[in-house]
Amino acid sequence: MDYRRGEIQTAILHYETARRQDPNDVTLQARLVTAQRELQAEAGFDRLYSSHFAVRFERSTDRRRVHEVASRLEIVYNKVGRTFSYFPVEPFIVILHPDRQFQDATLSPGWAGGLFDGKIHLPMRGITRDRQTAEKILSHEYTHALVDRLSGGHAPAWLSEGLALYLEGRADAWGREVLARHAAEVGPLNSLHGDFLELPPHRATLVYAQSFQATKALVRRYGMDRVRKLLRALSVMPDFSSAFEAVFHDRYRDFDAAWFAGQERF
Known part of the structure; x- marks a missing residue:
């Protein structure tokens, strides 16, 4: 929680203490490395606060551009919030990375236009171009943040990513065309619960x-x-199959089977 609140130094101290107790914990080691890398990357960063966001940025960045990003984030906060009927009070941390630092600081792949890991990480190049592109990126990453907050971090990757694409306004035809070209490679949804960041571009x-x-099939069948x-249920019932059945009164494996068989793809 310290890391998510932006208290990186406190998080590092906790991780180091825990690592001494269990030096073989690989997950803990990865979190420690991430926090240390971020602390180093954010040296020389300044902060700007809006109603619902704490924005960090390199001091050399034009503050007018940062104010513009913060204003757009507030618009996205309301737009996405209306879709989910959810308007969190606790602010979200947003880190604006110089273009040259984004991939190095986040260890994200070259195809990533942003990253959410408890904080929203954004490269300046994407969000200070044209307004339409910026709004898509901000909507996408903020949806990840909202889904994470609603579900307590328990939403499967396919649902979080699907909702982010849905709320950014991705064209309907895009998904159909990709799946039509690669129909033989489509797998079941239960294979898409883990992180996508390690995937090569084609697979991603x-x-x-x-x-x-x-996600479109889910929304079409059950409604937003x-x-x-379902997301709220996951915050108290982390097992996705159990939460799915409790909310929809259908079995997740049946929905997944229908999807995999092609009935719900198009």
């Missing part, structure tokens, strides 16, 4: 398209309000 495009199409209830 495919699983993003799967996530998008499956019940999808929101």
Whole structure:
């Protein structure tokens, strides 16, 4: 929680203490390395606060551009919030990385236009171009943050990514076209619960398209309000199959099987 609140030095102290108790904990080691890398990357960063966001940025950045990003984030906060009927009070941390630092600071792949890891990480190049591109990127990453907050961090990757694509306004035809080209490579949804960041570009495009199409099928079948209830259920019932059945009164494996068989893809 310290890391998510932006208290990186405190998080590092906790991770180091825990590592001394269990030096073989690989997950803990990865978190420590991430926090140390971020602390180093953010040296010389300044902060700007809006109503719902704490924005960090390199001091050499034009503050007018940062104010513009913060204003756009507030617009996205309201737009996405209306979809989920959810307007969190606790602010979200946003880190604006210089273009040259984004991939190095986040260890994200070259195809990533942003990253959410408890904080919203954004490269300046994407969000200070044209307004339409900026709004898509901000909507996408903020949706990840909101889904994480609603679900207590328990939403499967395909649902989080699918909702992010849905709320950014990705064209319907895109997902259909990708799946049509790679129909033989499509896998079941239960294979898409883990992180996508390690995937090569070709595979990433495919699983993003799967996530998008499956999420549209979910919304079409049950409605966005019940999808929101599913996310809330996950915060107290982390097992996705159990939460799915409790909210939708259907079995996840049946929905997944229908998806995999092609009934819900298009």
